[in-house]
Amino acid sequence: MPAVKVENLEKDYGKVKALKGVSFEIKKGEIFGLIGPNGAGKSTTLKILATLLTPTGGRAEVFGYDVVKDGEEVRKLISYLPEEAGAYKNLKGIEYLQFMAKLYAKTGKSYEKMLELGVKLSGLGDRLNDKISTYSKGMTRKLLLARALMVEPKLAILDEPASGLDIINAYTIRQTIKQFAREKGITFLVSSHNMLEVEFLCDRVALINKGVIVEIGTPKELKEKYNAENLEEVFMSIVGREQKVEVFE
Ligand SMILES: Nc1ncnc2c1ncn2[C@@H]1O[C@H](COP(=O)(O)OP(=O)(O)OP(=O)(O)O)[C@@H](O)[C@H]1O
Numbered sequence: 001m002p003a004v005k006v007e008n009l010e011k012d013y014g015k016v017k018a019l020k021g022v023s024f025e026i027k028k029g030e031i032f033g034l035i036g037p038n039g040a041g042k043s044t045t046l047k048i049l050a051t052l053l054t055p056t057g058g059r060a061e062v063f064g065y066d067v068v069k070d071g072e073e074v075r076k077l078i079s080y081l082p083e084e085a086g087a088y089k090n091l092k093g094i095e096y097l098q099f100m101a102k103l104y105a106k107t108g109k110s111y112e113k114m115l116e117l118g119v120k121l122s123g124l125g126d127r128l129n130d131k132i133s134t135y136s137k138g139m140t141r142k143l144l145l146a147r148a149l150m151v152e153p154k155l156a157i158l159d160e161p162a163s164g165l166d167i168i169n170a171y172t173i174r175q176t177i178k179q180f181a182r183e184k185g186i187t188f189l190v191s192s193h194n195m196l197e198v199e200f201l202c203d204r205v206a207l208i209n210k211g212v213i214v215e216i217g218t219p220k221e222l223k224e225k226y227n228a229e230n231l232e233e234v235f236m237s238i239v240g241r242e243q244k245v246e247v248f249e
Helices: 040-049 071-077 094-106 111-122 127-131 137-150 167-184 195-201 219-225 231-248
Strands: 003-014 017-028 032-036 057-062 079-080 155-159 189-191 204-210 212-217
Touching: 003 137, 003 155, 017 040, 017 057, 032 040, 032 167, 032 195, 040 057, 040 094, 040 155, 040 189, 057 219, 071 079, 071 167, 079 137, 094 127, 111 137, 111 195, 137 167, 137 195, 155 167, 167 189, 189 195, 195 231, 204 219, 204 231, 212 219, 212 231, 219 231
Parallel strands: 032 189, 032 204, 079 155, 155 189
Antiparallel strands: 003 017, 003 057, 204 212
8 A cells, every 4th residue: 555645636726726637656665755846736735635625626545544534544644844834932942842742642652752852853952942932944944843753653744844944954854854764664745846955855756847747756767767967957858948938938
């Protein structure tokens, strides 16, 4: 059974057709990247898998559970990091992690172990004793990522995980994701418009543009197919010409 199975997914926001028949599968333990430009439909796909949006058409399953019919089961298996997420500003970082660990510890793993992992993953050290309202954007992102991973979900759905992080922190996060996939068998669905970052991180990628998947494969396969040095070049040879015409006509 695949970890994620998405079949012909469609989503309309009024007249805007955000997804026009998106299909892909993610294997258990795989780091899968959904990459594409602004407005391509990445966040919409992730929100449907996180059971926060209902699709207009098609279907999606997480470990065999339908995201619409079996939403409750799906939510037990996933951890979702939204693109624009906030934390409770009046709490200290440590209080936020304690609060979340208490919520999630009910589902199995011990509170202490979860909290210990969250503290370690956040990399915030003594600053965990400060209020979240005093954190920089990157520090808040690190706290939220720690929260998403400390629960050790079966599937982590991370929307632009490294958004707002500096090079060192972005690198650390990518290493953590890789380690969690290899050592704990956690499956990752990661969105990004940073093709180079994704190339370094992901086992396989789907390129999405205007609500349509235009390619799927390992970074190596795609680079060979398009005789490209990197995924950015792959993407430009698939959709770049079309976009340039739109800009200059
Ligand atoms: N709540 C909404 N109401 C109306 N249109 C929406 C809504 N959310 C998204 N859209 C539209 O759906 C399309 C896909 O948006 P989505 O946020 O999924 O893209 P994205 O690939 O995540 O983009 P970005 O990289 O800019 O975050 C866009 O045209 C967007 O304007």
